[in-house]
Each structure stands twice: as structure tokens, then as C-alpha cells.
Amino acid sequence: MDKSLYACDSCQHKLCAGRVSLFTSLDTDQLLQVIKLIVHKEYKKGELLLFEGEVRNDLVIVNKGQVKAFRNTIDGREQILYIFSEGDFFGEKNLLRDQPSNYAVEALEETHVCIIHKNDFQKLVKEYPDIGLKVMEVLCQRLDRLENAVETMGTRTVGARVSSVLLEFADKFGKQSPQGIIIDLPLSREGIANYIGLTRETVSRKMSSMQDQGLIEMIGNKKVLLLNRTALEKSIE
Amino acid sequence: MDKSLYACDSCQHKLCAGRVSLFTSLDTDQLLQVIKLIVHKEYKKGELLLFEGEVRNDLVIVNKGQVKAFRNTIDGREQILYIFSEGDFFGEKNLLRDQPSNYAVEALEETHVCIIHKNDFQKLVKEYPDIGLKVMEVLCQRLDRLENAVETMGTRTVGARVSSVLLEFADKFGKQSPQGIIIDLPLSREGIANYIGLTRETVSRKMSSMQDQGLIEMIGNKKVLLLNRTALEKSIE
DNA sequence: CGGGCACTTGATAGTAATCAAGTCCGGTGG
């Protein structure tokens, strides 16, 4: 994939908005109209796109890069709720009423976003009801993911938690290769731990033992090769 | 509150649908139109309204009673995801596409529901866009609840988990009284445990210790008196 | 080549699950 195609420079002229599932129902002219409403912004790794509790009145669409949405918990941990990648959006609650955000959002790498004001977006939804349906669809997907997460977090065995996050990342970030699925991990060990409510040491230990069992193979710290997907799925039980 | 007002008998003639937040934007004539589309159904305690994995094509609105939505996890537990009470609905995913349900739904007590077919509901949404917005709003609330749940389940201390569920139930089912907030527990100890990923013994122990600390007072097994809400909130930290 | 940071590995302690008795309460039948 040539990332440069998605750079914000080309956005302004090509139809970057068309790549976002929200707007797939629109034709070229309509997309051009949408693009006029969009403000672009770029963030470096580690920069905050949104503070926990901040009140905003726009919708943010990730156009390039990755961000994490997280909360600082009362017991001093960081609970990661979502990883948003290209095409994902956040701030949808702002469309309904002005509410403080439940989570902070931080760039995991160089990230470019498209920002659209609540009023403009609401007009779009009224004009093109399909966009509203798309939003609803994404919200339902997000519910699915959180329902799974609640189940995972309630699971008492560490193995099941780590397996489920690897399988989730395999679906979202994995690439098929001759040996198996290669996963580009969006998070560090500590990040993974904060995603599933464990400590980094426990995640580290479990991944090592999975490697010993021949289920996965670690390639540096940022990649994992999933050798035997079905065995990993079974190991959850 | 006189429950008989909400019985399905009167539904057919009075405007039961008007009590549901989904339809608050409609006037009397419109409500009558909606009511024509509704099928009523009743369930006894313990009966299943929906099986895990079942594919349905309608939206179910709880008109009286309470139900739990839950999944049977791979490690043999039951993970409760939601408690739906009067005015809540489920099956919203069916509005978009036919998907198997993520969870089973079981009546916690005698429960009456209103069922509306997907096609009819879609027509309603097109005719009265406010209904679509309401659905979106409820989905966002559900996301809020699950985001909190994920944080809670990631919390390492048992006290925080039990406190958070009591506070949640206090908001949803609590009644103000001179001594404090009286909570009608929708779930047994085991049910609470399955809601927050603990065992019934642990929940029992923690509630006993909270009683010893003067934070709560148990009234039989079905009610809890919340003596000191702010102290309970603080005890989470 | 060196420094720093993320990760791994080891030892220990604390906590919740598990296993196992009891106890309480509501309901039922005499």
C-alpha cells in the first residue's frame, strides 16, 4: 500500500473522503462538497488529539496513522478502550449533544485527521440519510467490540485474554504470509496490558510461553507471526 | 407506581408506546399508528426471549419487567452484559442487517414486551427521523456503559468493582429514602458476580465488609440500603 | 560504540478462586 496516496496534501484535491466508509454512498460531486467542509490537521506520535473530559463540537476522522482512546482509571492504570486507524472516527457523541469526552485520544504514530464541524455533519446527515445509517452501523460494531472486551476482561485466565487480543489484532492489522499471519502490533507490551487489564510483565510472560508452545513467533517487539490460528483459538478454551 | 397501568391489556387502547423514549417525539395520532404495528408478548421469569446466535428481524421493547442479556463464555461462566428494564429495547442491530445475536436474553421476572418488525421500524425511522436519532442516542449511552464496564473489569481491586455496580444500580433502580438510597437489586449475588466477572463468594464477602464499614445495609437479599453514597464513591479510589 | 528504553525473567507476597460447611429465608404443606 502506498501511504503517500493518503497524505493530506493529496486529500485536498483527490477524494480522500471517499476512502472513509462513512461517505461511500456519495458520488464524486457530493464528495467534493463534503471535502469543502473538512479541516485537516496533523499530529506527531505522542500528541493528544483530545483530552479526557474535553467538550468538542466536531467529528474527527482518522485519515492516516493510528491513535489510541484511553482513560486514566482511579487506581492509576491507563485503560485503553479503542485503537482507531485509517477510516475510523471519533466524537460521534457530539452530534447529539455537547458532552465531555469519556476518553483521551493520543497519536500512536504520525497521524493525519479530517475534522468536520458538528453542524456541517448534521446537515450532511439530513441531506444524505445513508450517512446516518453508516454512523449507526459503526456504533453497532463498536458495541460488538466492547461486548467482546467485557467478556474477555471478565475471563479469569490470562491466556484467554492475550489470545483474544492477538486474534483481534490479527483481524484488524494482520497480513497473510506463507508462514502465517503477520501482525503489526499497534501497541507496546505495556499498551497491550492496558488494553486487557493486565501488567506488562504478565503479557510478556504469556507471549513467551505461547512462543514456546509454537503458537506464535515474535519478530522484534513490533511484530508477531501467528503460526497456528486455530490452535490459538482453541487454547482459549 | 401502579403497574397495572402498564399492562399489555391497556397497551392496546392507551398509549403505552408513548412511555418509551424512542417515541417521545410523536403525537397521539402518530402513536396510534405505531401501536398498530406492534405485537405484544409476555414471558415468565426464567424464560428466554432470545437465544445467543439467533437471527431475528425485529426490535423488542421492554414494556414491563426486567431482562438480562448475557453470553456463555468459553471458560464456562455467564457474562451478563446488560439489564434491560421498562422502556429499554434490544435487537437494534437487526435494523441494519440480519446478524446473529451476540447474547441471549432472559426474563428476570414476569415481563411484557412490544415487538415491532424491522421493516415497519425502518419505515418509521424514514418517516420520523427523530426516532433514528433516539436510537443513536441510546446506542451512545450503551457505549458509555460498556466503556465504564471495561474500565471496571480491568480494575484490580474487588472493592472498586462491587462499588461501581452498586452505584450503577443506585442510579438506575434506587429510590431515595430518609436513611439513604434503597436499591432493588435486579440480580442475585451470583448474577452480580456474573455482571462484574467475580465469583458469588467474593461478592458476598465484599458486601458483608461494606456493611461492616457502615457503607451499606443489606435488607434481605433483594434490597440494599446505600447509607453513604459519597463514602462509597471515595472507597473506590 | 554507547546509552537508554522496552522487554524479559526471577522471587515473593497478596488476593481471589476454589472447595467445603454451615446458616438464613421464603415458601409449602400439614
Added chain:
DNA sequence: CCACCGGACTTGATTACTATCAAGTGCCCG
């Protein structure tokens, strides 16, 4: 009205597991 029964809840003892604390180790980048 009371005695009994069963299910839900409580409490206790033990075990297993993961967090925590503490050293290392390896890798990436200047």
C-alpha cells in the same frame, strides 16, 4: 400457625495465580 424443605447466601480454610518488586538482557538509534 407451625414445621419442614430447598435454594440462596455466608463464612472459613486452602490453593493457585498474578501483581509487585527487582535484576538483568537485548535492541534500536544516535
